[in-house]
Amino acid sequence: KHIVVIPGDGIGEEITAAAVKVLQKIDETCHIGLTFENRDAGGTAYDKFGTPLPEATIEAAKKADAILFGAVGGDQWDNVEPSLRPERAVLGLRKALGLYVNLRPVKVSQVLSEYSPLKPEIVTGTDILIVRELIGGIYFGDKCESEIHNGVERAWDLENYSVPEVERITKFAMTAAKKRRGKVTSVDKSNVLATSRLWRRTVIQVAKEYPDILLNHFYVDNCAMQLAMNPKQFDVIVTGNLFGDILSDEAAVLGGSIGMMPSASIGELTSLYEPIHGSAPDIAGQGIANPCATILSAAMLLRYSLNEDRAVAMIETAVDQALADGWRTPDLYKEGFKKADTDTMTQVVLRYL
């Protein structure tokens, strides 16, 4: 089982190294037979090779059983031409690897609810899985940077979805809901957008094949409200690329610390796992980044790419125990707790494995 590791920029190096240690330790117990290989992407790749996503990285990723990704970006690349900025590595990998679904679990334990901006009685117990379509919609539709139209300069982007694209992501969401609490909320803006109307009728059509799943529909503005007012009402949320981008970030922050939030981007041939936080250039190289989101992303890798459910449970429990034991990286540190840097936190998790 070959894992391609793409540390990227900023704290990417430190956090992926921590997660690899956890995977190696798990491998000793579960005998999965993991091998690892590092590849470049992001701003550091741009500095070395003149492109944020070298061909060699794409080729290696395509052949991998799974990809562990750190984070990309940093101020020093702000003035690089848009098509060569670090983020392009993210969009480029999604497209090249056909990573059509982004999974964002938001699970708020008692411990994490303390860090949520929401009142604990509203947020504790939240357990949402956001299923975002990741290689369609307005992200990858035709665009025009500038044209003259009726004598004025304008720019445009085409939002669009096809029936098969919506079918595929809906099936994924329905199947995921079966293993959870059996509820799917589809989010669109069908009172305004034609694309959303096609989205909604396709979701309704697909749902007929899943009679046990409870389906409801929210407009995106209402969903942004409901997530903040009553997040516990949601089980699985399925939505398009742009709405998913916004709602999954809102949900993540409501869930407590973004330093704890993993994600998976699933494709038909391979899948990519990464923490949702960024490259945090301000603390890079100091060895104080919270490795938990990346470690939990590695757990998602074991679940979705390698089907190693026992290993997943071991990692998730170990992270929970480290927190319950009072260990906190600086992003979560408060008086009365035990301060941990990246390495200490990783060692504590390894000990609990």
Place this chain on the structure above:
Amino acid sequence: KHIVVIPGDGIGEEITAAAVKVLQKIDETCHIGLTFENRDAGGTAYDKFGTPLPEATIEAAKKADAILFGAVGGDQWDNVEPSLRPERAVLGLRKALGLYVNLRPVKVSQVLSEYSPLKPEIVTGTDILIVRELIGGIYFGDKCESEIHNGVERAWDLENYSVPEVERITKFAMTAAKKRRGKVTSVDKSNVLATSRLWRRTVIQVAKEYPDILLNHFYVDNCAMQLAMNPKQFDVIVTGNLFGDILSDEAAVLGGSIGMMPSASIGELTSLYEPIHGSAPDIAGQGIANPCATILSAAMLLRYSLNEDRAVAMIETAVDQALADGWRTPDLYKEGFKKADTDTMTQVVLRYL
């Protein structure tokens, strides 16, 4: 000064009637010389005339000094053809009247922070003005409900902005910020969308004419996070139609009760004022709806359409005092407070005027 009142559906009738009473009482003191006329729109208009937005309503609205709007919508019109649904009245009026900016103030007093899903230390003191572009973007771009493209059915919507459209809304936001704390946050998704790149460079260009205003830029996903994590960092937020729809609803709910939140939709010839909550068919006709959002919308009418700043202050203070005095409509009622129905709440506000 002629006000066209459009009650609409559901609780629209009750809440606009309450706000009209407040305006009439203010008129006795401030001698503005207000006259009122009611017009139909929404589902009830559809039932009477076969259209949610009769020509007579548009004509009357065009001639009005300002429009006071209730709310539209209800389950009974769910199966009406999309182009005749109640919401079309809203979109139709915006376009017909050229209401290019939607203003959503979110001001969280100590009293309201109790109702916010956010922890009080995070939300109390929030004072944001969201300036949303309202007649452009993907809402009014070309659309296609269904076409066959490479052998599959798809639908599409065109997101687009022109330089003059962005200039106009940016100038509005900058001018508003001058009278506030002097900060503007522009929200886009310029790391992905061409339209957002034109948006951002136009905002930067316009900002040069306002050297005293502090301008920053957030991606929409990050803004959705920041609103929940730290709403007090914002003064004026300016954004496009779709992002504004989502962010202003998120901000509204974080701000406490949506039953208290007013809005203004400003045009060059006339402007429209409405509460942000909907028509609440479940409580319609019971006389228990919270009239405050509509009363505060009437205050915005006095400010933006009639320049009656003294009257505005009187209304806002009266509403604050009614709350401080412990009066609560059912949506906000908790033990220990004084229960008020629509009429009682209105009478209390009138008394404090």
